[in-house]
Amino acid sequence: MKALVLTPATKDVSVQELPIPQPRDGEVLIRVHAVALNPVDAIYAVHPIAEQDQRIIGTDFAGIITSVGPNLESLSDLRTKIGTRVAGFHQGACSTNDRPGAFAEYITAPYDLLWSVPDSMSLEAASAVSMCGLTAAQGVFSRLGLPCPFDGQVNSSVGTANDVTNVLIYSASTSLGLYAAQLVQLSARASGRKIRLIGAASASKHDFLRKAPYNYDVLVDYRDPNWVEKVKEATEGKGIDRAVDSISEGESVYSVNNTLNDNAKMAVFRGPKGGQYDPSELRVKPIYGAVWEGLGHEIGYNGAIIAANPDARVFATKFFNFLSTAAADGKVKLEPNPLRLMPGGLERIVPDGFELLGSGMVSKRSDTSRNEDYMRPISGEKMVYKILGE
Ligand SMILES: NC(=O)c1ccc[n+]([C@@H]2O[C@H](COP(=O)([O-])OP(=O)(O)OC[C@H]3O[C@@H](n4cnc5c(N)ncnc54)[C@H](OP(=O)(O)O)[C@@H]3O)[C@@H](O)[C@H]2O)c1
Structure with missing residues (x-):
């Protein structure tokens, strides 16, 4: 062969x-x-x-x-x-x-x-x-703890059933981000939780991301210098509860961290060395994992x-x-x-x-x-x- x-x-x-x-x-x-x-x-x-x-x-x-x-x-x-x-x-x-x-x-x-x-x-x-789908699933469910539709856990530690959970996906047009958004929507449907899905992506991708199966509620342009403030405004001042940083490279990690409230969780997909960020400078410690763990x-x-x-x-x-x-x-x-x-x-x-x-x-x-x-x-x-x- x-x-x-x-x-x-x-x-x-x-x-x-x-x-x-x-x-x-x-x-x-x-x-x-x-x-x-x-x-x-x-x-x-x-x-x-x-x-x-x-x-x-x-x-x-x-x-x-x-x-x-x-x-x-x-x-x-x-x-x-x-x-x-x-x-x-x-x-x-x-x-x-x-x-x-x-x-x-x-x-x-x-x-x-x-x-x-x-x-x-x-x-x-x-x-x-397979690879980015599983990576996104590990991030959204195993690390962020959103209710998982295939793992017998439709309950989760995030807020109460009546709260709106604010979820941010940074770099929403990456392969990873496209799967993460779908999994967040599947989680909301399976659990009945109210999730406000907020994305940061190029403006040229916003129409695409507003439609099924991604169904973003709010989109900001990651090139807009005020995008962090716009995300916070969209949460009505509460801050982001759960964040997926689909790029996890230097500046993105610090900026996404600035959108979070004190009880938030943040999933990253590059470690500090490859992603070039310093976890000690971050208020909410990001949770890193490699998809390869799934191989056992x-x-x-x-x-x-x-x-x-x-x-x-x-x-x-x-x-x-x-x-x-x-x-x-x-x-x-x-x-x-x-x-x-x-x-x-x-x-x-x-x-x-x-x-x-x-x-x-x-x-x-x-x-x-x-x-x-x-x-x-x-x-x-x-x-x-x-x-x-x-
Ligand atoms: N930990 C793991 O196990 C694991 C597994 C899979 C992937 N990863 C990592 O996850 C990252 C994403 O992988 P992928 O395959 O999803 O990437 P990808 O689809 O190839 O990423 C391309 C996208 O990156 C976006 N982008 C470029 N610069 C950006 C910036 N400064 N801010 C926001 N978005 C930006 C572009 O958006 P626009 O076109 O809209 O500008 C483009 O859509 C990679 O670093 C990869 O190594 C890690």
Whole structure:
């Protein structure tokens, strides 16, 4: 099979021929049809932390099960059946541990960390959901404690049933922010809680974000020097109760912190080093977490060890079960990000996709000098590559 392989010692990334992996206990083999790009795919290819000679890179994938590992035949779960359309995420080269990556024609994965893709959704669309969808779910439910529609907790510690909970999503047009907003709305519907959803995004995205499935109540422009004050005014002086900082880079962390009331919680998605902020200067301590915890393994990441977290793995399996079925109205539970279907396959990911993502901060991405329409800056979209036509 073909795979996109990083050689950490030389920082070379190239398409190589490798043997098709064999599924082990609890795993299935998947023919990959589409992969989606995330900023970490590029960051850890350009600045490798992997310690092996070679690593397959890439996180998000969707495809079709072509064989199953030992001891799975007796299960009735759809995700153990040949022919099922599934999606999930791998760690790629984003760790020192030897973990699989998604950018390959075939991959193996534990069946319970997959979701079966509803018929109404294409595999390209499904490839865009798993990693940022789970990251957003961990932030909104595990860290901020909003009532969770799939974890048996429709109650929460936030206010009382009659209070309005003010929730801010900063950088609402990121992939992460688009999923976080949907999960906040699902939380409000499942729990009956009154949530005022406030977003900070480019003005050009406000009309899009006011509509379903995001349904923002209030939007401010993050380029407006007075946006923090405008957010506070929208809360009628109470301040934000729960905040998602989808960028978590320096200035955004300090500004979002300034919108919070004293009992608030704030979820961040980059740690102090990568995000370049100092937690000791923040009145409300932000809560950081890495999506990789959902895999349930110990992870060597950015000079630290993230301990194996069995609870995070259970949460991930519940989230993926939740995605596996359609909602009562027949629609998918979580709308995928708008897609930018990129031309070419594995061989175009580095020269096009990674060029657009850059390898530094999301807020410091510079425009490329390329003229092709698909090389315009990423805004409220997910880049997807077809690996095999459906
Ligand atoms: N902790 C974890 O496990 C985890 C998991 C996933 C992602 N992340 C991190 O989360 C961040 C977001 O990832 P993503 O994939 O969602 O990003 P993305 O979709 O690629 O982000 C692009 C968006 O960033 C917005 N943006 C750029 N500069 C901004 C600024 N100064 N203020 C507000 N918004 C700005 C742009 O908005 P406009 O076009 O409207 O300007 C654009 O829509 C990344 O740093 C990523 O590494 C962490």
